[in-house]
Amino acid sequence: xxxxxKIEVKDLNLWYADKQxxxxxxxxxxxRKVTALIGxxxxxxxxxxxxxxxxxxxxxxxxxxxxILLDNKNIYDKDVDVVALRKxxxxxxxxxxxxxxxxxxxxxxxxxxxxxxxxxxxxxxxEESLVGAALWDEVSDRLxxxxxxxxxxxxxxxxxxxxxxxxxxxILFDEPCSALDPIATGKIEDLxxxxxxxxxxxxxxxxxxxxxxxxxxxxxxxxxxxxxxGKTRDIFENPKKKETEDYITGxxx
Amino acid sequence: xxxxxxxxxxxxIKGDILKMTRAVEQQIRDAMKALEHLDSDLARxxxxxxxxxxxxxGEIKERCIQTIALQxxxxxxxxxxxxxxxxxxxxxxxxxxAVDIAKNVDYILRESPHLSEEFNxxxxxxxxxxxxxxxxxEMGDVVASMVRDSGPAFIREDARKIEEIMKLxxxxxxxxxxxxxxxxDISRKDIEGVSFALNLxxxxxxxxxxxxxxxxxxxRTLYAMRGKEEYI
Numbered sequence: 001x002x003x004x005x006k007i008e009v010k011d012l013n014l015w016y017a018d019k020q021x022x023x024x025x026x027x028x029x030x031x032r033k034v035t036a037l038i039g040x041x042x043x044x045x046x047x048x049x050x051x052x053x054x055x056x057x058x059x060x061x062x063x064x065x066x067x068i069l070l071d072n073k074n075i076y077d078k079d080v081d082v083v084a085l086r087k088x089x090x091x092x093x094x095x096x097x098x099x100x101x102x103x104x105x106x107x108x109x110x111x112x113x114x115x116x117x118x119x120x121x122x123x124x125x126x127e128e129s130l131v132g133a134a135l136w137d138e139v140s141d142r143l144x145x146x147x148x149x150x151x152x153x154x155x156x157x158x159x160x161x162x163x164x165x166x167x168x169x170x171i172l173f174d175e176p177c178s179a180l181d182p183i184a185t186g187k188i189e190d191l192x193x194x195x196x197x198x199x200x201x202x203x204x205x206x207x208x209x210x211x212x213x214x215x216x217x218x219x220x221x222x223x224x225x226x227x228x229x230g231k232t233r234d235i236f237e238n239p240k241k242k243e244t245e246d247y248i249t250g251x252x253x
Numbered sequence: 254x255x256x257x258x259x260x261x262x263x264x265x266i267k268g269d270i271l272k273m274t275r276a277v278e279q280q281i282r283d284a285m286k287a288l289e290h291l292d293s294d295l296a297r298x299x300x301x302x303x304x305x306x307x308x309x310x311g312e313i314k315e316r317c318i319q320t321i322a323l324q325x326x327x328x329x330x331x332x333x334x335x336x337x338x339x340x341x342x343x344x345x346x347x348x349x350x351a352v353d354i355a356k357n358v359d360y361i362l363r364e365s366p367h368l369s370e371e372f373n374x375x376x377x378x379x380x381x382x383x384x385x386x387x388x389x390x391e392m393g394d395v396v397a398s399m400v401r402d403s404g405p406a407f408i409r410e411d412a413r414k415i416e417e418i419m420k421l422x423x424x425x426x427x428x429x430x431x432x433x434x435x436x437x438d439i440s441r442k443d444i445e446g447v448s449f450a451l452n453l454x455x456x457x458x459x460x461x462x463x464x465x466x467x468x469x470x471x472x473r474t475l476y477a478m479r480g481k482e483e484y485i
Contacts, residue, residue, distance in 0.1 A: 209325055236327045238480030248327050250256045 006031035006170060006200040007052060012066035014047060014056065014224075021047045023224045025066070029170075029217075034192060034201040036211035036232065039221030040247065045204045048221065049172050052202065053089035054082050070170070087114065090163030094175040096155035098147035098162075103130075103139050106147045106158055110166040125165050133161035134191050153184025160191065171195065173203040177210065189214050208248055212236045220244045259330065262320040266313060266337045267408045270344075273309045274404025277344045278397050280306065280351035281463060285393035287358045288456065291365075299355035306348040313341040329477070336477040340407050343466040343473075347400055350459040350466075357456050364449050372443040376453065379435060388435065389457065392428040395421055396460045399467040407474040415471040425464040432457040 007029035014022035022044050029035050037045040047056065054075060056062045067074040075085055087110075098106050107126040116122060126143065130136040135157040139150070147158055156176060163171055173192070177185040192201060192214045205211050211218055212232060219229040220243075228235065228244045239245045246252050280299050287296035317338045320326065326334055365373055379389055399418050406414035433454060440450035476482055 208327070212327070237331070239328055245328050249330050250259070 003031045003033060005029065006071065007202075008069040008072075009051075010067045010069070012048070012051060012068065013064065014044075014051065015061075015063045016059070017061040021224050022051070025224075025226045027219060027226055027229055029200060029202060031200050032196060032198070033216040034196050034203060034214055035217045035219065036215035037202065037204045037219045037221060038206075038208055038211050038247070040252070041206075043221040044224040045219075045221045046174055047224075048226075049174055049202055049204050050091075052170070052172055053086050053091055055091065057082065087166045088168055089170040089172060090166065090168035091172040091174065092156070092159050092163055092176050095179050096152060096159050098150070098155050098158050100146065100148055102144050103147050103150070103158060104143040107161050107165045110162060114166060129161040129165040130158075132164045132195070133157045134187065134194070135161055151184070153180050153187060156180060156184065156188060157191065160188075160195075168199065170200045170202065173201065173205075175204055175206060178206065185210070208236075220247060222247070259320070259324040259326060262316060262324065263330065263333060266316055266320070266334065269309060269313045269316070270337055270340055270404050271408060273306065273313065273341060273344050274400065276302070276306050276309065277348045277351065278401045280348050281354075281393065281397045281400055281460075284351040284354040284358075285390060285397070287355055288361070288393075289390055291358060291362050293359060293362060296355040296358040300352050303348050303352045306345060310341050310345040314338055329480070332477045332480060336407070336473045339473045340404065340470050343469045344400075344404070347463045347466045350463045353459045354456050357452050360452055361449070364452075367445070369443050369445065372439060372446045372449075375439045375442075376436075376446070376449070379432065379439075379453070388428055388432050389453070392425060392432065392457060392460050395425055395428065396464045396467070399425070399464055403467040403470040407470055407477070410474065410478045412478070415474060418467055418471050422464055422468050425461055429457050429461045 005028040007027075009025055009027040009029075012022055012025040013020065025048065037049060039045050050056050051064065051068060052070075052075075056064065064076065067076055069075070070085070070088065074080075075089075099109060101109075104126055107129050108122045111122060111125050116125070127136060127140075130139060135154060138154060139145075139158075147155065150158060156179075160171075160176075177188050180188065189210065192203065195201060196216075203211070203214065215232045217230065218232045218235040220227050220235065220239075220241075222243055228239060228241045230240075235244065236248060239248065280302055283295055283302075284299045286292065287299060317334050320334055321331070324330075365376075379387070399421050402414050402418055405411065406418065436450040436454050440447045
């Protein structure tokens with residue numbers, strides 16, 4: 001419980017042009033814990049999670065105030081190398097998005113960009129990453145086949161393996177199971193449970209049972225504001241705010 | 254409306270809890286009436302009635318489990334549903350105590366002719382609703398009212414009723430002690446009547462336990478309302 005704060009979000013505001021999408025958000029994300037973010041569509045949870053590796057920088061007209069400290073260093077400081085930041089803070093998206101290349105090259109892509117050329121080193125990284133993503137046993141004999149030939153669930157685990165390959169510290173999951181069937185979803189959830197031993201995990205999900213199953217902490221967003229944050233158990237057993245209770249019990253949203 | 258099914262299940266569970274509360278209260282009242290009038294037929298009815306109470310308990314439990322499995326309730330919904338199972342279980346135990354009291358009626362009928370007239374007079378005074386020292390009937394009445402109020406207090410989350418039920422527990426404990434002393438005195442006077450007196454003490458004990466189960470219901474209700482355990 002008392003692990004250190006990996007990420008500290010302070011007074012975070014975000015505007016898409018004139019429209020404010022995040023309002024004065026403050027939140028601490030604990031190291032090597034799973035933090036789930038829930039809330040109705042358009043509440044700002046995906047926008048929020050994308051701030052953590054500065055994915056919103058790529059969108060025109062976005063303005064951000066406040067700070068996000070990663071190990072006490074503000075990632076929005078001018079001297080921060082965004083590429084290096086995204087190596088430390090990986091991301092897995094809603095739809096699996098493997099590159100149209102072999103399984104091996106998908107995983108080796110990141111390490112190659114970061115300068116690793118040696119074949120043995122790459123092979124080791126590919127194996128470790130696929131083992132870490134619980135995919136090795138299913139693909140070890142066909143690393144040369146096109147990643148697009150894998151099933152949806154396998155593709156998503158491949159994307160997780162790809163993020164592990166650059167040895168991140170934090171992994172952001174944005175609705176990682178929404179395009180997957182229950183079996184594949186179960187595998188990803190088991191995997192998240194394993195990954196939390198080594199990585200700090202933030203997961204955005206519409207599936208509240210999933211948030212309850214996989215996370216240690218849960219934050220509830222509404223209209224761009226983090227309305228309630230606490231231990232997952234407390235949020236789902238006895239939320240403090242009426243809005244949280246109404247949302248998780250299906251009274252709105 | 255995504256909650257329509259869940260709301261229907263919760264309402265049905267609550268309705269069944271009220272039905273079960275009424276049935277169990279009646280069992281207690283009838284058991285005491287059977288004791289008061291030494292009415293063997295009524296005692297048998299109380300015993301037979303228990304099958305219905307048990308069946309209702311089974312239905313409530315089944316519906317609660319089904320609702321948890323199919324609707325995946327959380328937060329207060331989950332507390333209400335899981336505590337409905339506790340409430341029903343406590344009511345079921347109260348029903349069992351009513352049966353135990355009713356079973357004692359036959360024993361009293363069988364034994365009382367063999368005992369001295371004076372002993373019988375004393376004891377009957379204790380259990381006879383028209384006597385001056387009708388402690389047992391008074392106790393039965395208090396317990397029945399605790400049972401009567403416990404189910405609705407849960408359904409309506411009625412904090413005032415909960416407090417009233419909790420206060421009555423002291424009265425029940427006091428009555429139990431007085432009955433105990435009285436029967437102790439009586440059995441000292443007539444050694445033949447000891448096992449008879451012990452049976453009546455058991456009856457008082459069953460009532461006291463039924464009161465405890467009513468208080469359990471109120472404690473669980475506080476948990477359902479507030480989401481934290483109350484140690485009272």
